[in-house]
Amino acid sequence: MLIGEVARRSGVSARMLRHYDALGLVRPTGRTVGGYREYSAEDVRRIFHVESLRSLGLSLHQVAQALRDPSFTPVALVGDLIRWTQERLERERELLERLRAIDAAAPAGWQDVLRVVELMQGLDSPHAARRQQAVLARQDDVPVPAELLAKAVLAEPDPVVSGALRWALARTGDAGVTTLAAAVRDGDPEARRRAARALADLAELPAAAAALEDALEDPDPAVRRPAALALGRRGVTAAVPVLVGMVVDGVNDVDAAEVLGALSGAPARADRVLAALTGELAAPDADSATRIRLTQALVELPATGTAVREVLDRLSRDDDPAVARVAAAFARLLDERS
Template identity: 50%
Template sequence: MLIGEVAARSGISARMLRHYDRIGLLSPSERTAGGYRDYSDADLRRLFHIENLRSLGLPLADIPAALADDARAPSDTIERLLHRTRARLAVLTELAERLEQVRSGEPRDWSDALRMVELLRGLEAPDASARQTLALTADADHASTAVLVAALLREDDLNTAGALLWAVARAGDDAVPTLERGLHDAEAARRHRAMRALEKLDTPRARAALG
């Protein structure tokens, strides 16, 4: 079967098929008298396996080993794919949480948004003293409040948590909606921190959230 027909039937572009040939992933077994690629049934079967592995998320670089190692159980490959997928999911979940925090701050412009991202990264620094210093010096404006509250709810270091609690208290009622959501967090420690922060605010709105 010539490359154009393979592309038409499989939905894989001729360009991609040529790429597979160049990297040695799938080279047609035969050539026509005119030098055109001619795919055998065995080639098409290999192409089917390649596309199945790609659909599971296996990178092209790992596919030759998966195809060549007949002794390896399919479950081994699936286990590696599952591990890689979970790692990607964790990264995407963290990114989604960051974007949610930035959105909650309702940045007025790109300068505001970038400042919030910088604050997010700073409050995730491994050095607790650096996080504490940033909490004490951060602007307690509307755009920063959601970031400060999120950092407070996850902070384990007592000194840094105290600095963040002070910063959140300075934000006043701007912090209440995010703290109120924290009261329903799946982690008990985060619920407790949200409750303490609302108690420290002690405004009518904060007391209503506690009630």
């Protein structure tokens, strides 16, 4: 077959076939009387072999090596191709995310595009101070993609920069909640913790509150606790068990006790809080320090003054002298308030 017919049947252009010939990759075995290239059936099969290997990402040099050397094994080369392809896909994924972030900002002109790119570059800086500056130095009239900020919150290890990012994200409204809610459900442990802290700043938004209620069931206490504090401040009684657990564990127990006190503003909620605290006080494995923290939390319940007073009276006669002293002191304090 002449080169034109081979090109039609193989889909490889005549120009590329001549290039293969010049490289010695596929040389036609025959020539016509007029000196034209004439390809045999074996030559055509070799062309298809070349195209098949090229489709895997091999360079022409690698294709030639594979076809020329029978001892050339594909294992190492295929492994390299997999790694190169993964790296290329990662670069393209990052590019796609950047383009989507710019598109989400709805830039009015190229100046807005450049400002968003500048923010992205700042957030990618290895220096915490530079990342913080990128967030705080932005102008209010510059559109910032909320999803970009949400993803930065999920990846930010520095607590100071993270606080700045959460502040900036809260100013964008509910646009970043979807990303945070997905992370608090399905992210790795650190991403779930960061998402919970960010959602706590947005707890007034219904979608954020719903995601925080899901977070109350998270096995990681570092996810449950910020969710409980935020929801408790908004009067969500589902947060009570986690808040009481924080008092028991001695982790942010003062904050938890204050939130439990605020929850007790309604009698129905106050009864639930009181029952949860007294239940932990009666737990057989509660040590002295834990029972003292629970006793302190009781005094934060203003709507159940009489009931709390009765509990304190019982505790003032407790077998543990430290608990008894603390309870008696708080009982006197309640009397003075009255």
